[in-house]
Amino acid sequence: xxxxxxxxxxxxxxxxxxxxxxxxxxxxxxxxxxxxxxxxxxxxxxxxxxxxxxxxxxxxxxxxxxxxxxxxxxxxxxxxxxxxxxxxxxxxxxxxxxxxxxxxxxxxxxxxxxxxxxxxxxxxxxxxxxxxxxxxxxxxxxxxxxxxxxxxxxxxxxxxxxxxxxxxxxxxxxxxxxxxxxxxxxxxxxxxxxxxxxxxxxxxxxxxxxxxxxxxxxxxx
Ligand SMILES: N[C@@H](CCC(=O)N[C@@H](CS)C(=O)NCC(=O)O)C(=O)O
Numbered sequence: 720x721x722x723x724x725x726x727x728x729x730x731x732x733x734x735x736x737x738x739x740x741x742x743x744x745x746x747x748x749x750x751x752x753x754x755x756x757x758x759x760x761x762x763x764x765x766x767x768x769x770x771x772x773x774x775x776x777x778x779x780x781x782x783x784x785x786x787x788x789x790x791x792x793x794x795x796x797x798x799x800x801x802x803x804x805x806x807x808x809x810x811x812x813x814x815x816x817x818x819x820x821x822x823x824x825x826x827x828x829x830x831x832x833x834x835x836x837x838x839x840x841x842x843x844x845x846x847x848x849x850x851x852x853x854x855x856x857x858x859x860x861x862x863x864x865x866x867x868x869x870x871x872x873x874x875x876x877x878x879x880x881x882x883x884x885x886x887x888x889x890x891x892x893x894x895x896x897x898x899x900x901x902x903x904x905x906x907x908x909x910x911x912x913x914x915x916x917x918x919x920x921x922x923x924x925x926x927x928x929x930x931x932x933x934x935x936x937x938x939x940x
Contacts, residue, residue, distance in 0.1 A: 725752065726752070726782065726783055727751075727752040727753050727754055727782075728746060728751060728752070728753045728780055728781070728782040728797060728800075728801075729753070729754055729755075729756050729780060729781045729782070730742045730743055730746070730753060730754070730755050730756065730778050730780050730793070731755075731756045731758055731768075731771070731777070731778055731779050731780065731781070732755065732756075732757070732758055732777035732778030732779070733757070733758050733759070733760055733762070733763065733777050734755065734757055734932060734935035734936045734938075734939045735760070735842060735845075735932050735935070735936060736777055736778070737829075737833055737837075737893040737894045737896075738776070738777060738778055738790045738893070739755070739777055739778045739935075740893040740896075740930055740932065740935075741790055741794060741889055741890045741892075741893035742778050742780065742790055742793050742794060742797070743755060743930040743935070744889040744892065744893060744926055744927065744930055745793070745794035745797045745798065745806060745886060745889055746797055747925075747926035747929050747930055748803075748804070748806060748884065748889060748924075748926045749797050749798060749801050749803040749804065749806060750801070750802070750803040750804070751797050751800075751801035751803060753797075755935060755938070755939070757935075757938075757939035758777060760846060763775050763776060763777050771786055771788065772788040774788075776788070778790060778793070779793075780793045780796075782796075782800070791821060791825075791886075791890075794806070794886050794889065794890070795807070795886070798886065804884075805883075806884065806885055806886050806889070807885060807886060808880055808881065808883060808885055810881075813880045813881045813883075813885075814880070816872065816879065816880040816881065816887070817879065817880040817885040817886060817887040818887075819872070819887075820869065820872060820879045820880070820887035820890070820891060821886060821887050821890050823865065823868065823869065824887075824890050824891055824894055827861065827864070827865050827868075828862075828865050828869075828891070828894050828895075829894065830861070831858045831861035831862045831864075831865060832858060832862040832865060832866075832894060832895070832898065832904070833894050834854070834858070835854050835855055835857060835858020835859075835861075835862065836855055836858050836859075836862060836898070836901055836903055836904050837894070837897045837898070837901070837904075838854075839851050839852075839854055839855045840855065840897075840900070840901035840902075840903065840904070841897045841900055841901065855903060858903075859903055859907065862903075862904075862907055863907055863910065866907055866908065866910065866911045866914055867910070867911060869891065869911070869914055870911035870913050870914040873913055873914055873917055874913070875913070877917075877920070878917075879891060879917075888917075888921060889926075891921075892918070892921040892922070892927060895908075895914075895918050896918070896922065896927070896932070897932075898918070899918070
């Protein structure tokens with residue numbers, strides 16, 4: 720498809736979800752016209768939503784008459800359909816690193832740091848839901864493994880896949896952003912200072928600031 724997409728892509732999802740955030744981050748870094756169509760917390764199971772995302776997950780995207788779900792597919796589409804800086808390296812080894820980190824985030828970061836620590840320490844108190852302390856405790860060691868592995872991949876490079884920002888950085892930022900806000904996350908992050916410095920650099924980017932969870936929630940309210 721030629722890069723002539725100019726109409727806005729709409730991301731449908733609940734503000735506060737790292738998957739929604741990563742889609743918005745990709746749009747913002749690409750400079751792609753976009754907007755968030757907020758879905759209420761818990762609203763992803765209704766028939767209207769299931770017609771577009773049959774697994775009851777968020778987000779899903781619409782671009783003119785094109786409907787797409789699965790966030791990795793959405794962010795790759797954003798990179799490939801819109802004009803703007805490339806968010807995927809062409810060089811095979813850098814691209815493999817990007818894909819590796821994206822796989823680590825979905826397979827290991829999401830079930831430990833995001834579901835264990837982030838959900839219980841950040842989202843549950845915000846939503847008035849009970850905190851599962853056992854889940855937080857159980858997430859600490861697997862989260863440590865994730866952070867050490869990611870810190871080793873990052874090494875002394877500026878970005879996860881090397882010299883340039885890629886989808887891997889955006890995906891990881893969406894999941895790690897909350898981490899310093901919890902005592903467990905802050906302590907874990909202090910064990911991997913290169914990753915901590917990467918997180919601070921990523922959080923300072925205009926795209927990160929434009930998609931801060933508090934801002935998204937306030938805009939949706
Ligand atoms: N494979 C899906 C996963 C999306 C996902 O798990 N989203 C979470 C939001 S953080 C969700 O919808 N959770 C609701 C649920 O699991 O019921 C994707 O990449 O889009």
